[in-house]
Amino acid sequence: MNTSLPRWVDLGLIPALNLTLAFLVAGLVVVFIGENPVQALRFLVVGSLGSSYGIGFTLFYATTFVFTGLSVAIAFHAGLFNIGGEGQAALGGIGATLVCLAVPWPHWTLALPFALLGAGLFGAAWAFLPGYLQAKRGSHVVITTIMFNFIASALVVYLLVNVMKVPGSMSPETRNFAPGTHLPFMHEMLGAIGITVAKTPMNLSALLALLAAFLTWVLIWRTRLGYEMRAFGFSEPAAVYAGIDPVKITVIAMVLSGAMAGMMALNVVMGFQHRLVLDYVGGAGFVGIAVSLMGRSHPLGVVLAAILFGILYQGGAELAFEMPNISREMIVVIQALVILFTGALENLVRIPMQRLFARSRTRAA
Amino acid sequence: MELEILLQIAGSSLRLATPLLLACLAGLYSERAGIFDIGLEGKMLAAAFMAGAVAAVTGSAWVGLLAGIAASMVLSLIHGLASITLKGNQLISGVAINFLASGLTALVGQNWFHQGGQTPQLTAGGRFLALELPLTETLAPIPVIGPIYQHLISGHNILVYLALAAVPATWWVLFRTRFGLRLRAVGENPGAVDTAGISVVRLRYAAVLICGLLCGIAGAYLSTGMAAGFVREMTAGKGFIALAALIFAKWRPWPALGACLLFGFLEAIGIRYQGITIGSIVIPVQFMQALPYILTVVILAGFVGKAVPPKAGGRPYVKER
Amino acid sequence: MPPQPGSPAGGAAFAPLAIELSGISKSFGAVQANRDIHLAVRRGTIHGIVGENGAGKSTLMSILYGFYEADAGEIRINGRATPIRDSQAAIAAGIGMVHQHFMLVEPFTVLENVILGAENGPLLRPSLARARTELTRLAKEYELQVDPDAVVGELSVGFQQRVEILKALYRECDILILDEPTGVLTPAEADHLFRILEHLKSEGKTILLITHKLREIMAATDEVSVMRRGEMVRTLTTAETSPAELAELMVGRRVLLRVEKTPATPGPVLLETRDLSLTDAKGVERLRAVSLEVRAGEILGIAGVAGNGQSELLEVLAGIAPATSGEVRLKGEPLDISRTTNADDRRRRGIAHVPEDRHRRGLVMPYQTWENTSFGYHDLPKFCAHLGLMKGDAMREDARGKIERFDIRPPDPNLKAANFSGGNQQKIVLAREIECGPDVLLIGQPTRGVDIGAIEFIHRQIVALRDAGKAIILVSVELDEIQALSDRIVVMFDGRVSGTRQAADTDERELGLLMAGIEPDKGAAA
Structure with missing residues (x-):
């Protein structure tokens, strides 16, 4: 605790070593399965970055993970561990869908602000109660958000099966949105300025995600609210002393976090699927935890980590195709190892590093 | 007729409550010792897979059970390493373990058996079959008592009885033994335990390993008791319901039994009826599924008796300085 | 040191050493909390340790109690070299400690707190029964009445401290360390505590009293050691020193706690x-x-x-x-x-x-x-x-x-x-x-x-x-x-x-x- 490390070690070397460990163990898993890890890595990289098709998919996934990663990061700065991104994103999907279906939108530019609001508000609403209960009643936000994930899942199933389903259809999904709500695809936008790329689901939301990352950075490090959130995250008694209302900060942090998770609906629902299907979130809320941990809750780190996970998801799909022995679940394993080594087992690297630096310092002294 | 349906639901509740109960008691040992565990789900899943796989290969449910327990305990050791030895974040470790189990069981399962992540259908020897307790035949003709004995008391597999026996056993260990006293103390104030000359680390590892053992049995029950083989993601949130039950029971063994039976009952109703009609109101099945979680949030909010977790829970023990 | 027949420590001056610390050093990261400490404490005395906040008193006592392990140095208890790696070793060597922040399990009863770590066997019932009898005896002997079935978290601070002392006595300690015991006590409670300490001393127990209050040192101790910035400055016979001398040793120069100020001119x-x-x-x-x-x-x-x-x-x-x-x-x-x-x-x-x-x-x-x-x-x-x-x-x-x-x-x-x-x-x-x-x-x-x-x-x-x-x-x-x-x-x-x-x-x-x-x-x- 007393031994502080240089910045480059703290923010560069240690995360890099942790990540290396995670991938080494992942490599061992591949060896255990009886495949060549180097070959597997090649398939992964080529599949995700080797073509404009691969890159498009990679960035499509990354866009989703930027939203969910920022969601976890915002709460983290206020000392809150929001693992309810999955449920908040699911509700965000409902919000975006309601907006898109409610009005026969003539053009996406009109639909977007309202869909943004719908997705954000619904996601925020689903995070409000856990935040409020944490602040007012001391109910641990980790447990309540877990519970809210399951409640959301039941709620969405109910809505899709009983309320929002196309009458007469068997599949639990809404009708297609009107074309006036479809966000432009990246290949369309690039095509308009004469660049031809493969057709992929990557859409305008990718730019929105970058904007969201920038605004999050401004929020955390340049605004009074961010200053107060970080102070509260470090020490609640200090925050109270400075006149910061813990209830207000907790609720605001959770609501912002939930809104951010909800906005992933723009990318997937409004930008790609153009209808709401069951379980459209597909674990992205949980990927956000890994992304935030790896990115050290810094928006830039979150963007980089989200791209890495985008590579894993797209490359993993290609890998599963090329090496049938390695199924898509390899991604989940890598994700688990990243969370384990950069989060829970962080001290595995940090403690030896601190010893190393303490020793070299005493020798220098 | 009415009685028979009632008994069938009751028997079904008991069977559905069993894995919850085992996992809930597992969490109880861990959390009473101050180690939060949101990785119950993952440990159960890993155990369910290993038990199913090994039982399929060896044809023995018992060998499968041991394999399941071993898998669960390995994950427990990782959790222990992260949260006790390396003083890491217990919640993050739990999240990681859930993903690890989810990914590895599917990956290895597909690789091993090539059945889409499932393990082969188990034969009779590979499963824990329902036991017919003595006297069932004799008592059968007696009204009320006969059917109750036949459907509710008899006719479950041995792990169900084991889970039920684990409740008084846990109570006894916790409140009547030296180990239990120290376990409860280390979850409240590890400093007091340390200065009393007892190793905090050893005590917490013991708790975490017991948690692994019980989660292992819970998982094995799913794949070799309730079902005849492992199916991907077969825990389906049971680990989290167990966690909910633990909070619901305020970390006490007997209320844990009550909470698990209640949640098992809700599940049994949900399986049997697609929605319940009370007067003109139809309660959808999804509401029944969400009810355990809703109830837990209500309890956590402290509107119906506050749930106060062990004081030192979730924080690694660091000598102050 | 010449014998002093009249002084309270007179009889103890020739008493054998209960504790002997030599060359104890301990650092936390870059902070050297204890540097080459030497300390000798005679059996059957009350020995004070004074020093400013952060002088290293608590660290030294925590080392003696096995809470921290020293980087270097030797501990001798009753003349025998005794390595103390953990609290278990300290307890085995007959050392008990009342920490500044009590080490109690608040939802437990007094009995449960007392037997924790000193149980008689794997089952609780016999341990509790034995502790109940023993507690009654100790309460009578030392004026340490506490309801054995009271929940510790519901007791006042003074009573909680009694439980801490009872814990040490139950383990039959010969040496009792008290770290800033009066900081949270009312004067009456503090007086009562010092009476208990006197009683314990009269039974031949050795007491180490850590405090930064000179009044208590002068009133209660036989000998006093002064610490400053992680080092042991000197050990004195209490009867031969004065608060002024101790204060000077504590801060390292003559203290002038006079602040230059003119008389106040209070307004509204x-x-x-x-x-x-x-x-x-x-x-x-x-x-x-x-x-x-x-x-x-x-x-x-x-x-x-x-x-x-x-x-x-x-x-x-x-x-x-x-x-x-x-x-x-x-x-x-x-x-x-x-x-x-x-x-x-x-x-x-x-x-x-x-x-x-x-x-x-x-x-x-x-x-x-x-x-x-x-x-x-x-x-x-x-x-x-x-x-x-x-x-x-x-x-x-x-x-x-x-x-x-x-x-x-x-x-x-x-x-x-x-x-x-x-x-x-x-x-x-x-x-x-x-x-x-x-x-x-x-x-x-x-x-x-x-x-x-x-x-x-x-x-x-x-x-x-x-x-x-x-x-x-x-x-x-x-x-x-x-x-x-x-x-x-x-x-x-x-x-x-x-x-x-x-x-x-x-x-x-x-x-x-x-x-x-x-x-x-x-x-x-x-």
Whole structure:
């Protein structure tokens, strides 16, 4: 605790070593399965970055993970561990869908602000109660958000099966949105300025995600609210002393976090699927935890980590195709190892590093 | 007729409550010792897979059970390493373990058996079959008592009885033994335990390993008791319901039994009826599924008796300085 | 050392050594907490260890008790080399310890706490039965009555301490270490404790008493060792030394706790409280009808043993603790005292606050200096623009000025608060709270854990603020500090004001009686 490390070690070397460990163990898993890890890595990289098709998919996934990663990061700065991104994103999907279906939108530019609001508000609403209960009643936000994930899942199933389903259809999904709500695809936008790329689901939301990352950075490090959130995250008694209302900060942090998770609906629902299907979130809320941990809750780190996970998801799909022995679940394993080594087992690297630096310092002294 | 349906639901509740109960008691040992565990789900899943796989290969449910327990305990050791030895974040470790189990069981399962992540259908020897307790035949003709004995008391597999026996056993260990006293103390104030000359680390590892053992049995029950083989993601949130039950029971063994039976009952109703009609109101099945979680949030909010977790829970023990 | 037949330690002077420490060293990271410590304690004596906060007393005792392991050195117990790697080894060697922060399991009963780690077997029933009998015996023998079935968390602090002592006695310790045992006790409880210690000594037990209160050392100990900055300075026979000599050894030079100041010229009343009462969540009355006032150009000192309501009073005035009843007026206007979230309102009205605990409250330890120097004032227009954007450059510039004027070292606005020494951390807080230009300054334990040089600087700043016509309420458990700085002194005991005196018209003896809840005049009249 007393031994502080240089910045480059703290923010560069240690995360890099942790990540290396995670991938080494992942490599061992591949060896255990009886495949060549180097070959597997090649398939992964080529599949995700080797073509404009691969890159498009990679960035499509990354866009989703930027939203969910920022969601976890915002709460983290206020000392809150929001693992309810999955449920908040699911509700965000409902919000975006309601907006898109409610009005026969003539053009996406009109639909977007309202869909943004719908997705954000619904996601925020689903995070409000856990935040409020944490602040007012001391109910641990980790447990309540877990519970809210399951409640959301039941709620969405109910809505899709009983309320929002196309009458007469068997599949639990809404009708297609009107074309006036479809966000432009990246290949369309690039095509308009004469660049031809493969057709992929990557859409305008990718730019929105970058904007969201920038605004999050401004929020955390340049605004009074961010200053107060970080102070509260470090020490609640200090925050109270400075006149910061813990209830207000907790609720605001959770609501912002939930809104951010909800906005992933723009990318997937409004930008790609153009209808709401069951379980459209597909674990992205949980990927956000890994992304935030790896990115050290810094928006830039979150963007980089989200791209890495985008590579894993797209490359993993290609890998599963090329090496049938390695199924898509390899991604989940890598994700688990990243969370384990950069989060829970962080001290595995940090403690030896601190010893190393303490020793070299005493020798220098 | 009415009685028979009632008994069938009751028997079904008991069977559905069993894995919850085992996992809930597992969490109880861990959390009473101050180690939060949101990785119950993952440990159960890993155990369910290993038990199913090994039982399929060896044809023995018992060998499968041991394999399941071993898998669960390995994950427990990782959790222990992260949260006790390396003083890491217990919640993050739990999240990681859930993903690890989810990914590895599917990956290895597909690789091993090539059945889409499932393990082969188990034969009779590979499963824990329902036991017919003595006297069932004799008592059968007696009204009320006969059917109750036949459907509710008899006719479950041995792990169900084991889970039920684990409740008084846990109570006894916790409140009547030296180990239990120290376990409860280390979850409240590890400093007091340390200065009393007892190793905090050893005590917490013991708790975490017991948690692994019980989660292992819970998982094995799913794949070799309730079902005849492992199916991907077969825990389906049971680990989290167990966690909910633990909070619901305020970390006490007997209320844990009550909470698990209640949640098992809700599940049994949900399986049997697609929605319940009370007067003109139809309660959808999804509401029944969400009810355990809703109830837990209500309890956590402290509107119906506050749930106060062990004081030192979730924080690694660091000598102050 | 010649034998002294008359002195209390006389018989013990030739007694064999119970504890012998040689060459003990311990460091935490870059901080050397103990350096080459040598200490010899005779059997059957009460041996005091004094030193300022942070002198290394608690670390040394924690090493002796096996809570920390020494980096180097040897421990001999009763003449035999005894390596103590953990508390188990210490207990086996007959050492018991009452920690400053009690090591009790609050939801457990007294019995359960006592047997924890000293059970007779794997089952609890026989252990509990044995402990019940033994506790009855110990209670009778040492006046340590406690209900064995009471839940420890529901006992008062004094009783909790008894449980700690009982724990040690139950383990049949020969050596008992007490770390700052009277900090939380009322004078009556403290007296009772010292009677128990005398009794234990008469039975041949060895007692190590750690304190920074010289009065207790003089009254209770046979020998005393002085520690300073991690080193053992000297061991003396108590009867042959004086508080002045000990104080000098503790700080390393002759202490001059005199602050240069002119007589006060009090102006109008700025802040007043009337019948201020506070009952906490556990139902304990922390404040009982406290009425006081402070005038412009006046330092009002609040004296008292720690835990007699001073902290709560300061927190209510600062708007971070709610009062149950009563009122507070600033320049005649009533303040809202119903919530924990009024600190911002207080600052707007001109009440600044240097909190007692700068680590938990006064500073955000991972924040850099420039973020800390505006903490609490961060929403002022000079730091915060429209749309809630912070003016980082203005904050840094402001920090540079404060660093220079308050001589904060190292003078780096980008250094995290955690990387400053205690004195410089306190200067950061003080700079912020003084330079905001308050009418009233609330200040708690201004020099706790602060080195001597910084103490003088801080005291001068407080006096200067008074001379500028501001009102100051000073809470300190150091009576010397209260006497040196205050113009008027309010003494608190058990949540109420037990007396108010002009600083010039009172002395240590009278204040001491008030701190014990005794009204000296009435005592004289009776």
